Amino acid sequence: MFTQRRNRNLLEATGTTLTLIYHQTVYSLRNSHSNAIIGLLLTILQTAIFVAIFLLLYMLIGLRSSPIRGDFMLYVMSGIFTFMTHVKTVxxxxxSHSIGGALGKHEPLNPAILIAAAALSTLYQQIIGGATIMILYHILMEPVSVYFFPGCLAMFLLSWFGGVCVGLVFLGIRPWSPKTTGLLTMIYQRANMIASGKMFVANSLPNIMLPWFSWNPLFHLIDQTRGFLFVNYTPQKTDYHYAIWVFIALLMIGLLINFTTRKYESISWNATV
Structure with missing residues (x-):
């Protein structure tokens, strides 16, 4: 029992890493609530409340039908699901971890496993929450019809991948200035409430206003999602390739920052007198 296990080949190392990611993902999911079912129900409830708030907001501004010829609820949910997946992953x-964290003191774990577990647990919660709401809407309200489901799923996963890339940048700079990083993360999440463009259709946006939103990869992904969701809508002002290249660039920047930070980071940075 006191002998440390050693991986003898690449296959064993891969299996050990995947096992650690799985257990850490479960741990991250159980962190939100001691009961896993209640934790998932809370995630579903949060998403449902978000949808209800936006429906109320649309009614207050006089928008009672979809700007795209199609189901108004699908129009609302397409933006909210993509937005929430992105910002929650960020x-x-x-x-996901810090040098002073208790879990980081266990040798089998490493930052890559903790980051992967945090990202996968969020993806799992958002998929379960979104699928549950869509199924309930399909059964209780109206049948759901999706023009090209693989495209919608690809945009959803791309928004999650983008959240991982942006989160890596914030994770790398957090040890240098934790309060500033927390503030920047909150500003990024709040700014995307408007800058993501989930409240309007990109094709109907005047060209003079387009630069205010076209810089944001999430704006492109939400609009492209609606293009795959509705047969009568073809995005003309957005491109998912832009989002892919921006996220890859952020991933490289985030990795560089994290490697540099890990080289100089010290547990004494979190020490208090």
């Missing part, structure tokens, strides 16, 4: 990855 927050989860940005707070």
């Amino acid at each position: 927050a989860a990855v940005a707070n």
Whole structure:
């Protein structure tokens, strides 16, 4: 029992890493609530409340039908699901680990496993929450019809991948200035409430206003999602390739920052007198 296990080949190392990611993902999911079912129900409830708030907001501004010829609820949910997956993944990855954390003191674990577990647990929660709401809507309200489901799923996963990349940047700079990083993460999440463009259709946006939103990869992904969701809508002002290249660039920047930070980071940075 006191002998440390050693991986003899690449296959064993891969299996050990995947096992650690699985157990750490389960741990991250159980962190939100001691009961896993209640934790998932809370995630579903949070998403449902978010949808209800936006429906109320649309009614207050006089928008009672979809700007795209199709189901109004699908129009609302397409933006909210993509937005929430992105910003929640950003927050989860940005707070996934620290050098002073208790879990980081266990040798089998490493930052890559903790980051992967935080990202996967968020993806799992968002998939379960979104699928549950869509199924309930399909059964209780109206049948759901999706024009090209693989495209919608690809945009959803791309928004999650983008959240991982942005979260890595915030994770790398957090040890240098934790309060500033927390503030920047919150500003990024709040700014995307508007800058993500989930409240309007990109094709109907005047060209003079387009530069205010076209810089944001999430704006492109939400609009492209609606292009795959509705047969009558073809995005003309957005391109998912832009989002892919921006996220890859952020991933490289985030990795560089994290490697540099890990080289100089010290547990004494978190010491208090």
